[in-house]
Amino acid sequence: MSSLKFSIPYNGNSETIDELMQYLETGDCKNKIDEIYFSDPAIYGSGRIPKKGINTVDTIKLIHENDIRANLVMNSTCDGAKAYDLKTIERLIKSIAKLYRTCDLDALTIANPLLIQTVKSRLPQIRITASVLGEIDSVQRAMFYDKLGADVIVPDRDINRDIGVLKEIKEAVDADIRIMVNEGCMYRCPYRIFHFNYMAHLNKESQRSADHFFNNCSLIDKMDPSQIFKSNWIRPEDTGKYRGITSSFKISGRTRDKEWIINAAKAYLEESYDGNVLELMDSNLHAFKKRFNAYIDNAQLMDFHAKVILCDKNCNKCSYCESMAAKYLKFDYQSH
Numbered sequence: 001m002s003s004l005k006f007s008i009p010y011n012g013n014s015e016t017i018d019e020l021m022q023y024l025e026t027g028d029c030k031n032k033i034d035e036i037y038f039s040d041p042a043i044y045g046s047g048r049i050p051k052k053g054i055n056t057v058d059t060i061k062l063i064h065e066n067d068i069r070a071n072l073v074m075n076s077t078c079d080g081a082k083a084y085d086l087k088t089i090e091r092l093i094k095s096i097a098k099l100y101r102t103c104d105l106d107a108l109t110i111a112n113p114l115l116i117q118t119v120k121s122r123l124p125q126i127r128i129t130a131s132v133l134g135e136i137d138s139v140q141r142a143m144f145y146d147k148l149g150a151d152v153i154v155p156d157r158d159i160n161r162d163i164g165v166l167k168e169i170k171e172a173v174d175a176d177i178r179i180m181v182n183e184g185c186m187y188r189c190p191y192r193i194f195h196f197n198y199m200a201h202l203n204k205e206s207q208r209s210a211d212h213f214f215n216n217c218s219l220i221d222k223m224d225p226s227q228i229f230k231s232n233w234i235r236p237e238d239t240g241k242y243r244g245i246t247s248s249f250k251i252s253g254r255t256r257d258k259e260w261i262i263n264a265a266k267a268y269l270e271e272s273y274d275g276n277v278l279e280l281m282d283s284n285l286h287a288f289k290k291r292f293n294a295y296i297d298n299a300q301l302m303d304f305h306a307k308v309i310l311c312d313k314n315c316n317k318c319s320y321c322e323s324m325a326a327k328y329l330k331f332d333y334q335s336h
Contacts, residue, residue: 004239004247005034007071007178008265009254012038012054014062016258020265021066031269036063037071037109038254043095045076045203047111047133047196048255060103072099073254075111075131077193078200084114093122100126113148120149127151132180132250133196138165139172146173154178154250158188160232161308166245177246181239181268182253184285186217187230187313211287218288225325228288228296229308230315233281235298236267238305252282273298295330 010016020033039046040056056072063070082088099105100123110116111131120128130150136142137156145153153175159165160179170177185192195213221227234242239249251264264280267273273280277298278289288294307320315321 001240002243002247004031004249004269004271006031006265006268007035007037007248007250008033009251009256009261010036010038010054010059010063011254011256011258011261012050012059013258016261017062017066019258019262023262023266024269029269031271033068033265033269034248035069035071035107037073037107037250039073041203043072044074044092045079045200046073047075047077047131047199048073049199049202050255056099057103060099060105064104069106069127070103071107071109071127071129072096072105073109073131074115075109075133076200076203077111077133078197079112080204089118093119096126097123107152109154113145116145116150117148124149129154129178130175132157132183136169139168142169142173142175146175150175152176152178152248154180157183157185157232160234161305161311163245163309166242170245176248178248178250179234179242179246180250180252181234181236182251182264182281184231184233184252184281184283184288186220186227186284187232189217189284191217214284214287217284218291221284221288222292225329226315226321228278228285228329229304229321229324231285233277233285235277235301235305236271236273236280237298237302239268239271241305253286256282256286277301293332296328300328 038054038059039050040054043056060070107127107129109129109131111133116128116130128150129152130136130145132154134145135156136145136153137159142153153173155166155169157180191213251268253261253264267280275298276295278285278294278296
């Protein structure tokens with residue numbers, strides 16, 4: 001059976017990569033790290049704010065020293081009107097071209113379809129990943145991104161459990177499919193686009209601020225715990241069930257510390273995790289776990305995937321997620 005390939009987040013701490021490489025060298029893991037992704041606000045905004053400044057040239061070199069592809073994330077959802085000026089675009093293209101020429105930059109992750117179209121026409125050698133923030137949740141939208149030049153498509157995580165749509169997308173496009181496994185946001189979150197626009201402005205303005213959206217969404221999860229199970233995360237044990245669609249997956253979490261990233265990477269690389277599944281979740285569920293010391297035993301969810309992939313999302317006629325939350329969600333769990 002073919003190996004699964006993972007795109008791993010980089011947080012700016014070189015020890016994170018060093019320890020992951022040591023783990024791969026000493027372990028007997030059958031899967032592999034195919035790519036490491038990172039962002040640099042000095043070049044372009046993204047959907048996260050890095051904890052520390054990242055030197056892109058040094059980062060690409062470090063990643064390449066381990067024979068892994070380097071992917072620069074440029075998936076801001078709001079760049080301001082000046083971002084579309086010809087001079088601004090030309091400067092950006094020159095910056096990317098220089099990274100490709102001097103550092104062999106392998107790939108870019110982009111949400112804006114206009115930017116994908118422009119970069120691909122000017123720099124066809126660079127592999128382009130259409131970001132999950134492009135909200136590619138249908139065959140029609142996937143075909144647009146494919147024709148605009150995306151080499152890889154990360155579908156909207158809201159369709160992670162819709163196997164039928166994922167298969168239709170795979171059949172309709174030439175691009176490879178890569179599924180994000182652990183973003184942890186609410187299903188069909190009404191705050192999502194506003195949250196990422198807010199993050200884009202914080203990136204552009206080099207600001208840090210309390211994340212009002214995560215604070216809000218984690219409180220919603222506390223009041224309605226069924227939202228935790230409706231969120232479209234995928235357990236490490238269930239990634240192999242997507243082989244008919246893809247063998248490529250992305251782990252969210254480039255703002256997390258070294259220990260968190262290594263823990264999550266090992267779990268998904270090994271397709272197994274013994275403990276609190278919320279420890280693997282990023283974004284809203286990370287905030288929820290931390291704020292309320294929440295715990296869900298991963299071992300208790302062996303049949304969960306088989307059930308939810310058959311779900312018709314008609315929540316007003318189903319109480320499955322409510323029952324799962326009532327049965328398995330614990331708070332102030334002291335043993336972990």
